[in-house]
Amino acid sequence: MKLSALHQSYLNRRSNSFRSPTSVDSSVDGSGKSLIAVFWLILHCLCCLISLVLGFRFSRLVFFFLFSTSSTNLYSAPFPDLPVKHLDVHTLGRRLEPGANLTVASGTTTTKSSRVVVGRHGIRIRPWPHPNPVEVMKAHQIIERVQKEQKSVFGMKSSKMVIAVTPTYVRTFQALHLTGVMHSLMLVPYDLVWVVVEAGGATNETASIIAKSGLRTIHVGIDQRMPNTWEDRSKLEVFMRLQALRVVREEKLDGIVMFADDSNMHSMEFFDEIQNVKWFGTVSLGILAHSGNAEEMVMSMDKRKEMEKEAEEDSSSLPVQGPACNSTDQLVGWHIFNTLPYSGKSAVYIDDVAAVLPEKLEWSGFVLNSRLLWEEAENKPEWVKDFGSLNENEGVESPLSLLKDPSMVEPLGSCGRQVLLWWLRVEARADSKFPPGWIIDPPLEITVAAKRTPWPDVPPEPPTKTKDQMPLSQGGNTAVVIPKQQQHSTKIRKPKRRSKRNKHEPKLTDTTQVSSSSSKRQERN
Amino acid sequence: MKNLSSLSAIILFLFFSASSAEQTVRTERISGSAGDVLEDNPVGKLKVYVYELPSKYNKKLLQKDPRCLTHMFAAEIFMHRFLLSSPVRTRNPDEADWFYTPIYPTCDLTPTGLPLPFKSPRMMRSAIQLVSSNWPYWNRTEGADHFFVVPHDFGACFHYQEEKAIERGILPLLQRATLVQTFGQRNHVCLDEGSITIPPFAPPQKMQAHLIPPDIPRSIFVYFRGLFYDVNNDPEGGYYARGARAAVWENFKNNPLFDISTDHPTTYYEDMQRAIFCLCPLGWAPWSPRLVEAVVFGCIPVIIADDIVLPFADAIPWEEIGVFVAEKDVPELDTILTSIPTEVILRKQRLLANPSMKRAMLFPQPAQPGDAFHQILNGLARKLPHDKSIYLKAGEKALNWTAGPTGDLKPW
Numbered sequence: 001m002k003l004s005a006l007h008q009s010y011l012n013r014r015s016n017s018f019r020s021p022t023s024v025d026s027s028v029d030g031s032g033k034s035l036i037a038v039f040w041l042i043l044h045c046l047c048c049l050i051s052l053v054l055g056f057r058f059s060r061l062v063f064f065f066l067f068s069t070s071s072t073n074l075y076s077a078p079f080p081d082l083p084v085k086h087l088d089v090h091t092l093g094r095r096l097e098p099g100a101n102l103t104v105a106s107g108t109t110t111t112k113s114s115r116v117v118v119g120r121h122g123i124r125i126r127p128w129p130h131p132n133p134v135e136v137m138k139a140h141q142i143i144e145r146v147q148k149e150q151k152s153v154f155g156m157k158s159s160k161m162v163i164a165v166t167p168t169y170v171r172t173f174q175a176l177h178l179t180g181v182m183h184s185l186m187l188v189p190y191d192l193v194w195v196v197v198e199a200g201g202a203t204n205e206t207a208s209i210i211a212k213s214g215l216r217t218i219h220v221g222i223d224q225r226m227p228n229t230w231e232d233r234s235k236l237e238v239f240m241r242l243q244a245l246r247v248v249r250e251e252k253l254d255g256i257v258m259f260a261d262d263s264n265m266h267s268m269e270f271f272d273e274i275q276n277v278k279w280f281g282t283v284s285l286g287i288l289a290h291s292g293n294a295e296e297m298v299m300s301m302d303k304r305k306e307m308e309k310e311a312e313e314d315s316s317s318l319p320v321q322g323p324a325c326n327s328t329d330q331l332v333g334w335h336i337f338n339t340l341p342y343s344g345k346s347a348v349y350i351d352d353v354a355a356v357l358p359e360k361l362e363w364s365g366f367v368l369n370s371r372l373l374w375e376e377a378e379n380k381p382e383w384v385k386d387f388g389s390l391n392e393n394e395g396v397e398s399p400l401s402l403l404k405d406p407s408m409v410e411p412l413g414s415c416g417r418q419v420l421l422w423w424l425r426v427e428a429r430a431d432s433k434f435p436p437g438w439i440i441d442p443p444l445e446i447t448v449a450a451k452r453t454p455w456p457d458v459p460p461e462p463p464t465k466t467k468d469q470m471p472l473s474q475g476g477n478t479a480v481v482i483p484k485q486q487q488h489s490t491k492i493r494k495p496k497r498r499s500k501r502n503k504h505e506p507k508l509t510d511t512t513q514v515s516s517s518s519s520k521r522q523e524r525n
Numbered sequence: 526m527k528n529l530s531s532l533s534a535i536i537l538f539l540f541f542s543a544s545s546a547e548q549t550v551r552t553e554r555i556s557g558s559a560g561d562v563l564e565d566n567p568v569g570k571l572k573v574y575v576y577e578l579p580s581k582y583n584k585k586l587l588q589k590d591p592r593c594l595t596h597m598f599a600a601e602i603f604m605h606r607f608l609l610s611s612p613v614r615t616r617n618p619d620e621a622d623w624f625y626t627p628i629y630p631t632c633d634l635t636p637t638g639l640p641l642p643f644k645s646p647r648m649m650r651s652a653i654q655l656v657s658s659n660w661p662y663w664n665r666t667e668g669a670d671h672f673f674v675v676p677h678d679f680g681a682c683f684h685y686q687e688e689k690a691i692e693r694g695i696l697p698l699l700q701r702a703t704l705v706q707t708f709g710q711r712n713h714v715c716l717d718e719g720s721i722t723i724p725p726f727a728p729p730q731k732m733q734a735h736l737i738p739p740d741i742p743r744s745i746f747v748y749f750r751g752l753f754y755d756v757n758n759d760p761e762g763g764y765y766a767r768g769a770r771a772a773v774w775e776n777f778k779n780n781p782l783f784d785i786s787t788d789h790p791t792t793y794y795e796d797m798q799r800a801i802f803c804l805c806p807l808g809w810a811p812w813s814p815r816l817v818e819a820v821v822f823g824c825i826p827v828i829i830a831d832d833i834v835l836p837f838a839d840a841i842p843w844e845e846i847g848v849f850v851a852e853k854d855v856p857e858l859d860t861i862l863t864s865i866p867t868e869v870i871l872r873k874q875r876l877l878a879n880p881s882m883k884r885a886m887l888f889p890q891p892a893q894p895g896d897a898f899h900q901i902l903n904g905l906a907r908k909l910p911h912d913k914s915i916y917l918k919a920g921e922k923a924l925n926w927t928a929g930p931t932g933d934l935k936p937w
Contacts, residue, residue, distance in 0.1 A: 116710070116831045118687050121768040123775060126856035131780040138863040139746050139782050145867045146801055146874070147742040154740035 159275055161191040161255030163248060163370055167240035168206060168262045169199040169226040172428035175209060175438055177262040182213045184266045190275070193218065193253055194260075197240040199226040205437055220247060228430070229349055234359055237261075238396055241363055249373040249387060257370050259363040263424050270420035273412050274367045279381055280403065281410040284322025285365035286422040287337045289346075289355040320419055321358065321365055323411035331411050336360055349430070356425040361398035364423055367412070368399065383408045562840040563881045563895060567902035568612045571909055574621035575608050576660065578628060582652055586632040593632040597814050598640060599726040600707070600897075601629050601674040603888050607898045610891075623703075623905055624662055624671045628652045631677045642683040646696055646929065647937040649673075649683075653698050667923045668702040669915035672905060675699075676725065678810040680706035682715040685809060690715055697928035701915070703908065705901055707812050709834025716834060721904040723897060724836040727817040729887045735794035739823075746782040747862065748800035748824065749773070750793055751815070752808070753785075769829050770806050772855040780859060797822040801870070802848070802862055806830065817886045820846075823877045825870065827862070829855060837885060837900050839907070846876050 164185055168178060185192055194217045198206050202221030210217050222243060227233055241259060248257060256274050260266065274281065324333040339346070339357050347354040371377035373387045383405035390396065400406045413420050587593055587602060594602060605627040608614055615621050630645035656671075657663040663671065675681045681699050682690035694714050695704070708715055709722035716722075753774035755765040762771045777783040785804070790796065797803055803819040807830035816835070819826040826847040828835070835843045843849075850861055876882065884895040892898045917923060927934065 116767070118691065120763040121852075123762055123768040123771040124853065124856050125772065125775045129776040129779065129856070131782065131859065135859050135863040136782060139859075142863065142865075142867055142870060143744060143746060143801065146870065147744070149871055149874075150740060150742055154738075 159190045161193060161253070162188055162271060162274070163193045163195060163253050163255045163257045164260040165195045165197070165241055165244040165248075165257060166260045166262050167197045167199070167237045167244075170203055170205050171226075172432045172434045173426060174206070174262070175434075177426075178206070178209050180265065181260050181262050182210065182215075184268075185215060185260065186213055187268060188271045190271065191255070192216065193255070195220065195244045195247055197222065197244050199224055199236060199240060208437060218247060218251070220244065230347060230356060230425070233350065238363070242390070242396065245373055245387065248370050249375070252374060253370050255370050256367055257373075258367045261362075261364050261423070263426060264364055265422045265424065267420050269418070270413075273418070273420055276412060277367050277369060277410060279372060279384070279410070280366070280368045280399075280408065281412045282323045282331075282334075282366050282416070283411075283413045283421065284320050284335075284416040284419045285362055286419040287319040287321055287358050287362075288422055288424040289319065289337070289342070289357055321362055321423070322413075322416040322419070323409070325411055325415040329411070329415045331407060331409055331415075334361065335416070350427045351429045358423055358425075359397065361400065362423055363399055364421060366399040366409075368402075372402070381408065562903065563885050563900065565899075565903050565906075566894065567899055567906050570906040571613055571622045571902065572615040572620055573608055573611075573613050573623045573625055573902075573905075574615055574618040574662075575605075575625050575627060576656055578626065578652060578655065582628045582648065586629050590632060590634050592634055592638055593629065595728060596634070596638060596640070597725040597727070598631040598676040598707075600676045600723060600888055601631060603726070603890065604674050604705070604898065604901070605629075606890075607892050611898075611902075613902060618660065618662060621662075622670065622909055622911070626652055626656055626671065626673055628673070630675060630683070640677060642677055642685060644937065645677070645683045646693075646933040647935055649681075649696055650698060650933060651937040665917065666701070666911075666915045667917055668699065670911055672703040672705055672721075673699060674705045676705075676707045676723070678708060679715045680704055680708040680720070681717075687809070693930065696933075697925055701923060703905070707836070708810055709836075709838070710811050710830075711832040711834055713832075719908065721901060722834050722836045722838060723901060724817045724886045725812060725814045726888055727814045727821070727886075729889045732794060732818065732821050732887075737795050737798050741799060743799055743801050745784045745796065745800035747777075747784065747802045747804060747827070747858075748796060749783075749785040749804035749806075750788060750790065750796075752787055755809070765809065766807050767831075767852055769852045769855055770808070772852075773804065773806060773829070773858065776856045777859065782859065794818070794822065797824050800824045802827050804829065805847075807833070807852075812836075816847075820877060820886050821883050823874065825873050825877065827858075829858075836897075837904065840900060840903070841882065841885065846873055846882070848873075 162185075164181075166178075166181060168174060185194060192215050194210065194213070194215050196206065196210055196217060197220045199222055201223055202219050207219055210219065220243060222240060224236060224239075226236060245257070247253075256277055258270075258274055270283065273283065319337055320335055321337050322335050323331050324335050326332045337358055342355050342357055345354055346357045371380060372384050374380075375388060384403055385401075387402065390402070396402075400409070403409070583602075583605065593599060605625075608625055608627075618624070628648065630648055631640045631642070633641045633644055635641060653663065653668070673681070675683075677683065678685045679687065679690035681695045681704050682693050683696065684690040684693055691714050695717060700717070704717055704720040705723055706716075706720055707723055707725045709720070710716055751770070752765070753770045754760075754762050759765040762768065765771070773785065777785060784796070784800070797818055801824065803815060803822075803824035803826055805813055805815040805819060805826045805828050807813070811830035811833040816826050816828070818824075827850060828843075828847050829850050829852060831852050835841070835847075848862070848865065850858060854861060881895050884893065885897060885900050888897050
């Protein structure tokens with residue numbers, strides 16, 4: 001019982017920091033001030049002082065050494081399950097307050113006892129507390145299955161096929177743009193058909209790029225070559241898109257047609273949103289008219305600020321093309337990109353360094369149900385013109401020309417408030433050349449010996465005869481490539497520096513070497 | 526004739542099976558051990574008389590500290606309010622089946638908001654003395670047809686530390702009454718046989734305000750936010766949660782599947798809706814509001830508390846909804862969870878999606894059919910009719926009015 005008094009004071013002290021008991025007298029069972037109590041008090045104070053000095057609870061250690069026989073580590077193998085009857089101090093394991101044992105024993109063995117023991121328990125840690133890769137895989141499979149179930153219960157019930165129409169032609173930036181669109185389309189979780197229409201005939205170049213996608217593609221070539229001005233180009237693109245729609249009509253493809261221009265950027269939510277279209281829908285399209293030319297941007301920004309000062313309130317400078325809705329979410333018109341600030345300052349030729357402006361209504365912002373194009377489709381609405389009898393010479397500027405009544409268009413993306421894709425036109429200079437297929441084969445052969453080679457044992461290569469000079473576009477810097485053998489040797493020498501090296505690549509003079517080697521050289525430069 | 530009747534019977538059967546099959550696609554109907562008990566309506570099955578106690582037992586406490594309305598023990602206050610305006614309330618005590626004493630024993634809070642149970646035994650005792658002296662109904666049965674809401678850590682043992690609570694045991698005066706409490710652990714002194722276990726209070730409006738659309742994919746495998754070591758009260762570990770929470774931390778802190786930490790993120794409710802499993806380990810007491818939150822947000826509760834008795838255990842089939850892990854198996858928690866077959870997991874999620882489950886766990890203001898208040902009344906109704914033996918003969922005494930620690934006998 002004296003031990004229990006000690007224990008009480010322990011517990012009370014411990015809980016003081018967190019709850020202050022207002023009446024401690026209810027718990028203490030009136031232990032008198034006998035000699036033994038005083039002795040324990042003194043021992044207690046001594047232990048406290050020693051603990052203060054040492055920095056940890058010394059008294060528990062004493063109890064442990066005095067009363068416990070087992071010497072297993074606290075953080076080790078699981079505790080044995082303790083039957084209540086054997087509330088022995090020893091079997092209850094390390095560091096358990098004997099006072100607690102006795103009080104618990106007296107409390108529990110008399111009345112109905114819990115199988116779960118009160119007191120200190122070990123913290124069970126398994127020998128290798130790290131994830132098991134097989135289990136991680138299983139967990140990911142579970143997660144995937146749960147998400148699939150969620151999608152089927154709460155998400156789309158049945159998804160329609162997406163028919164992506166892309167007009168393209170072979171040029172320097174084609175691989176850049178087409179790869180971007182390709183990767184977006186590869187991520188689309190629905191069935192997809194990619195109709196690629198190419199100006200200048202169906203080439204192997206384009207075919208090899210789109211074959212990498214693994215998607216179902218329809219590659220159509222038209223004989224006209226892509227002209228050099230933006231205006232003519234967009235006219236030809238319209239023609240190409242109509243060709244694609246004809247293909248859709250002939251093949252009787254069933255799904256949702258969207259126009260994925262090859263330099264546009266699409267978000268995944270766009271593909272989810274267009275599944276909601278019934279016949280003809282429109283989304284908001286972000287217009288990125290500046291192709292990254294900083295000077296141009298600053299100038300037009302200033303101009304824009306001037307215009308804003310002069311103009312009235314309702315000139316919005318939002319670069320978005322999309323549906324305009326009234327308060328009841330009905331389509332009342334379209335927001336169109338304001339081209340006034342750029343009058344006279346926009347690009348005319350494809351490689352002009354100026355803002356490239358979109359048409360009034362870009363095709364990319366529209367999606368339609370492919371059944372509108374078919375000859376006979378049930379429930380085809382009357383406000384759609386028959387596609388077969390469309391006369392292009394009348395001037396088809398935007399997809400709205402396919403309709404008799406443009407007010408029946410469905411606004412998507414919470415009535416155009418969400419911008420789901422971005423329109424951009426970026427092209428390389430007209431005189432830029434690029435290796436066909438972006439494969440350097442056969443390997444190129446300009447070598448100019450390094451003036452100061454850091455490797456004295458490698459003799460400088462004599463200059464070999466040059467085959468093709470292949471300058472890179474947009475810079476005028478010449479870059480050279482070491483012949484293969486030297487590359488190989490330098491690879492062995494400085495493997496680690498390679499990646500660092502490649503990052504520093506653009507700053508080249510005509511005597512330095514591309515790829516591996518000589519990062520020291522770079523630093524000096 | 527016979528053919529026609531059998532044909533119509535077959536058609537009817539097909540119709541009903543089709544309609545019920547349609548339901549099982551989305552959510553499964555919960556069939557508790559007593560049938561579809563969650564939907565029962567207690568109105569008409571029982572009558573409750575509410576004693577008129579002086580406001581020092583209820584209103585004054587609430588006025589002194591309005592935080593009592595929002596902490597996890599607020600069920601006692603809301604139960605009182607619900608009963609005052611409920612159709613089961615009767616003003617005629619002679620026809621009442623159950624008697625309710627509106628007392629808020631958990632409404633004595635520290636500055637940090639934690640309740641102190643030290644005065645509660647005296648408060649309860651003084652209330653019972655008042656009731657027994659002013660009305661004859663207590664003495665008739667010595668409290669066997671009375672019920673009390675005692676939502677604190679260890680119920681009517683009135684202490685937050687388990688050793689002390691076990692020492693005290695259930696307040697002697699309450700030994701014949703029915704206790705409505707959050708604490709439930711089998712073979713424990715503080716859980717009486719006939720008690721009704723209820724969920725702790727969780728604020729329903731707050732949880733509703735944080736709902737996210739159900740099609741957002743669940744990408745967290747296991748989620749837990751809370752303490753692993755209670756540094757203030759148990760610095761070395763091993764006492765708090767019987768070492769189970771510490772074991773979870775030590776074994777799984779490096780595991781990317783387990784999103785566990787001691788943060789208090791503002792997106793706690795949203796994160797639970799993006800998780801598949803939510804850990805509900807014991808703390809100082811085996812119950813926790815995490816169970817309610819997990820059920821409301823559709824996250825499968827992983828209950829790590831040996832011998833726990835879950836709320837409304839006779840109406841809700843917890844084994845089919847949650848995963849039970851013994852405390853000694855915590856180091857293998859990842860193996861246990863990944864080895865559950867996917868169909869079982871999907872079934873549990875469907876059961877959790879059942880709105881009657883979520884309603885049964887909440888204490889909405891004002892009360893709605895199927896909510897926790899009604900489940901409590903259902904539980905009380907299931908105990909009717911009272912056995913004749915509870916009525917004491919004249920002069921017979923069953924309770925010992927002077928039992929218990931001497932500190933309890935002081936007047937309040």
